[in-house]
Amino acid sequence: MEDRFDATPAPDGVNRPWVYSRLSGAELREALRRMVRIRRFEEAAEDSYIRGLSYGTMHLSIGQEATAVGVCAPLSDADYITSTHRGHGHCIAKGAELKPMFAEFLGRETGYCKGRGGSMHIADPGRGNLGANGIVGGGLPIAVGAALSAKRRGSNAVAVAFFGDGANNEGAFHEALNLASIWRLPVVFVCENNQYAMSTAISRSTAAVNVADRASAYSMPAEIVDGNSFAAVAEASFRATDRARAGDGPTLIEAKTYRTRGHSRSDRNRYRSREEIESWKARDPIDAFEAELLAFGLASAEEIAAINAEARADMAAAIEFALASPTPDPAELTRDVYSPA
Amino acid sequence: MANDTRELTYAEAIREALAIALAADERVFLMGEDIGVYGGAFQVTGDLVDRFGEERVMDTPISELGAAGVAVGAALTGLRPVFEFQFSDFSLLAMEQIVNQAAKLRYMLGGAVNVPVVFRMPTGSGLGGAAQHSQSIEAWFAHVPGLKVVEPSTPYDVKGMLLSAIADPDPVIVFEHKLLYKTKGPVPEGDYRVALDRAALRREGRDLTIVAFGIMALRALEAAETLAQEGVDAEVIDLRCLRPLDREAIVASVKKTTRLLTVYEGVKTLGLGAEISALVAESEAFDYLDAPILRLGGAEAPIPYSPALEKAATPQVEDIVAAARRLAHGRA
Numbered sequence: 001m002e003d004r005f006d007a008t009p010a011p012d013g014v015n016r017p018w019v020y021s022r023l024s025g026a027e028l029r030e031a032l033r034r035m036v037r038i039r040r041f042e043e044a045a046e047d048s049y050i051r052g053l054s055y056g057t058m059h060l061s062i063g064q065e066a067t068a069v070g071v072c073a074p075l076s077d078a079d080y081i082t083s084t085h086r087g088h089g090h091c092i093a094k095g096a097e098l099k100p101m102f103a104e105f106l107g108r109e110t111g112y113c114k115g116r117g118g119s120m121h122i123a124d125p126g127r128g129n130l131g132a133n134g135i136v137g138g139g140l141p142i143a144v145g146a147a148l149s150a151k152r153r154g155s156n157a158v159a160v161a162f163f164g165d166g167a168n169n170e171g172a173f174h175e176a177l178n179l180a181s182i183w184r185l186p187v188v189f190v191c192e193n194n195q196y197a198m199s200t201a202i203s204r205s206t207a208a209v210n211v212a213d214r215a216s217a218y219s220m221p222a223e224i225v226d227g228n229s230f231a232a233v234a235e236a237s238f239r240a241t242d243r244a245r246a247g248d249g250p251t252l253i254e255a256k257t258y259r260t261r262g263h264s265r266s267d268r269n270r271y272r273s274r275e276e277i278e279s280w281k282a283r284d285p286i287d288a289f290e291a292e293l294l295a296f297g298l299a300s301a302e303e304i305a306a307i308n309a310e311a312r313a314d315m316a317a318a319i320e321f322a323l324a325s326p327t328p329d330p331a332e333l334t335r336d337v338y339s340p341a
Numbered sequence: 342m343a344n345d346t347r348e349l350t351y352a353e354a355i356r357e358a359l360a361i362a363l364a365a366d367e368r369v370f371l372m373g374e375d376i377g378v379y380g381g382a383f384q385v386t387g388d389l390v391d392r393f394g395e396e397r398v399m400d401t402p403i404s405e406l407g408a409a410g411v412a413v414g415a416a417l418t419g420l421r422p423v424f425e426f427q428f429s430d431f432s433l434l435a436m437e438q439i440v441n442q443a444a445k446l447r448y449m450l451g452g453a454v455n456v457p458v459v460f461r462m463p464t465g466s467g468l469g470g471a472a473q474h475s476q477s478i479e480a481w482f483a484h485v486p487g488l489k490v491v492e493p494s495t496p497y498d499v500k501g502m503l504l505s506a507i508a509d510p511d512p513v514i515v516f517e518h519k520l521l522y523k524t525k526g527p528v529p530e531g532d533y534r535v536a537l538d539r540a541a542l543r544r545e546g547r548d549l550t551i552v553a554f555g556i557m558a559l560r561a562l563e564a565a566e567t568l569a570q571e572g573v574d575a576e577v578i579d580l581r582c583l584r585p586l587d588r589e590a591i592v593a594s595v596k597k598t599t600r601l602l603t604v605y606e607g608v609k610t611l612g613l614g615a616e617i618s619a620l621v622a623e624s625e626a627f628d629y630l631d632a633p634i635l636r637l638g639g640a641e642a643p644i645p646y647s648p649a650l651e652k653a654a655t656p657q658v659e660d661i662v663a664a665a666r667r668l669a670h671g672r673a
C-alpha cells in the first residue's frame with residue numbers, strides 16, 4: 001500500500017483532503033485504529049453497565065471519535081491535553097492502552113488511577129493526558145497553565161483543552177481564553193459541539209450562534225469544522241498546533257458533532273427526536289473514514305478488517321484483564337492524598 | 342396515619358413542596374441546570390415544567406456563578422428563587438455569590454434589604470460519583486453567618502423544611518443526601534412547616550447520645566437497633582439544622598446520657614462533629630460527661646471511585662455500632 005500522497009486522482013475527481021498528504025498511510029491507518037478502539041471501548045463500557053459490572057456513571061462518546069482522534073493527530077506524548085467528563089475517546093486518541101483504561105473504568109488497582117478516579121477521571125499523564133474532569137470547564141484553565149509551563153521550560157509542546165458546548169458558558173472558559181491570548185500561549189481550545197449539554201440545546205444556552213464566534217472577543221482565530229470528518233478535524237488541528245508551536249498563540253476549533261447515546265445512563269432522551277439521532281447515525285465518522293481510506297487507496301479492505309478484528313480482540317483482552325485485577329485495599333484509602341515526605 | 346397522609350419518596354416530597362410554593366406564591370420560581378424537560382439530574386423537579394411552564398421552572402446554562410448571582414439579585418428585589426445545583430460540589434463555582442454576596446448583603450446594608458433565596462444541594466457519596474461528585478461540604482456553609490443551613494433526613498422533614506426555607510426572609514441552603522431520594526415515608530398533603538432551628542429526637546435512650554444528620558441519622562437509628570440487642574440503649578438526635586445548631590436539644594440529651602458520639606459524612610477534621618463537641622465541652626453538660634466525646638466522620642481523603650474504598654471513606658452502620666459500643670463500655 002502506498003504510504004504517501006501519490007498522483008492518482010481521487011475516484012470522483014475531487015482532491016484528496018490535505019491531511020492525507022501530511023500524514024503517511026501508516027499514520028492514517030493508526031488514526032482509524034484509534035477511532036475503532038474508542039468505539040469498542042465505549043460499547044464495552046455500555047455493556048458492562050447493562051450487565052451490572054460497573055458502578056457510578058459514565059458518558060459515552062460514540063459518534064465523536066473523529067474529533068478526538070483528528071485533534072490528537074498532530075500531537076506527540078510531549079504535548080498535553082485536558083479532557084472532560086466524556087473523556088474515554090480523548091484518552092485513547094492520545095495513545096492510552098485499553099487494559100489500564102478498562103481497569104480504571106471498573107475501579108481496579110491496575111487502572112490508570114489505581115481505581116481512585118473511575119470513568120470521569122481517567123488520565124494518562126505519561127502520554128500528556130492530564131485527565132478527564134468531573135467539573136464542566138475545569139480543564140480549560142489547566143491547559144492554559146500547561147501551555148505556560150511548556151513555554152517557560154522552552155519546550156515545543158502545545159496544550160489542547162477539550163470542552164463541550166455546554167462548557168462555553170462557564171466563566172472558566174472566558175477567563176482561560178483571555179489569559180491564553182494576552183500571554184500568547186501555545187494552546188488549542190477544542191469545543192466538541194455535540195449540540196447539547198445534557199438536555200439543553202446550544203441555542204437555548206448560548207447567545208452566540210457558534211462557539212467559534214466567541215474567539216474574536218479574545219482576539220483569537222477560530223475555525224468551525226465537521227467534527228465527524230477525521231480529515232477536516234485533523235487539518236484544523238495541524239493548523240492550530242503549527243501556529244501554537246510557532247509562537248503565534250492560541251486558536252479555537254469548534255467541531256460540530258453529535259453524541260448518539262444519551263448524556264449518561266439516566267438520560268431519557270426527551271429533549272431530541274429519534275429522527276435527529278438517526279440522521280446523525282447515518283453520518284457515522286468511522287464509516288466515513290473507512291470509506292475515504294478505501295477510496296483514496298490508503299487502506300485496503302483487508303487492512304481495515306484487520307484493524308477491526310484487532311480492536312475486538314484487544315478489547316476482549318482488556319475486559320478480561322480488568323475483571324481479573326484486584327480491587328483497591330481499603331487500608332490504602334488515604335494513600336496519595338499527599339506526596340511522600 | 343392521618344387521612345391526608347401518604348407514603349412519598351424523599352424526591353416526591355421535595356417536588357410536592359416546590360409545587361405548593363409555586364402555586365401559592367407567584368414570586369416563587371425555580372432555577373437550575375436541566376430542571377425542565379430533563380426533570381433534574383436526580384429527577385426531583387420531574388414534571389414541574391409541564392405544570393408551571395418554563396418561566397417558573399427555568400433551565401439555566403452551565404454558569405453556576407452567574408446563575409446563582411441572578412438568583413441573589415432576583416431575591417434582593419422581590420422574587421423568591423429556589424436554585425438547584427446538580428451536585429453540591431458545583432456550588433463551589435458559585436461560592437462568591439453565596440458567601441460574599443447572599444450571606445452578607447443584608448448585614449452590609451445595615452438591615453435595609455433581605456435575600457430570600459434557597460439553594461438546594463444534592464450531597465454525599467454512595468453512588469460512585471468519585472471525588473468531584475460526592476463531597477459533603479455542609480461545614481463550609483455552616484461556617485458562614487448570614488446563611489441558614491439544613492439537611493433533612495425524612496420525606497416529612499424535607500417537605501416541611503423546604504416550605505419553611507422558601508418562606509424564610511434570608512438565604513437558606515438545603516442539603517439533600519442523594520441516597521435519600523428514593524427512601525419513603527409518611528407525608529401529609531398540603532402546606533405545613535418544619536422549623537429551621539430545631540433538632541428532632543428520633544429515639545430515646547439512656548446510655549449514650551448519638552448526634553447525626555442526613556443519611557447518618559438513618560444509619561444511627563439502624564445502629565441503635567443493633568445496640569439495643571446488646572443492651573446498649575442509644576438516644577438518637579437528628580440534627581436537621583446545621584446553622585443554627587439546636588444547642589438546647591444536644592445539651593439536654595448529653596446531660597441525661599452522659600456520653601456523646603457525633604456522626605457525619607463530611608471530612609472529620611473541622612467538620613460538624615467538631616463544633617458539636619466544642620459546644621458540649623463549653624456547656625453545663627461537660628460536668629456530666631462520663632467518657633471523652635467521640636467523633637465519627639469522613640476519611641481525610643477525597644471520595645474515591647472504587648466501591649470498596651468509597652464505602653470505607655464514610656461512616657457505615659457497623660462503624661457507628663462499634664464506636665457506640667466502645668463509648669458505652671467505658672472510656673473511648
Ligand SMILES: Cc1ncc(C[n+]2csc(CCOP(=O)(O)OP(=O)(O)O)c2C)c(N)n1
Binds near residue numbers: 136403
Ligand atoms: C460545574 C459543573 N456543572 C454541572 C455539571 C453537570 N454536568 C455534567 S456534564 C454536563 C453537560 C455538559 O455539556 P457539554 O459541555 O456540552 O459536554 P457534553 O456532555 O455534551 O459532552 C453537565 C451539566 C458538572 N459536571 N460540572
Ligand SMILES: [Mg+2]
Binds near residue numbers: 193194197198
Ligand atoms: Mg455538549
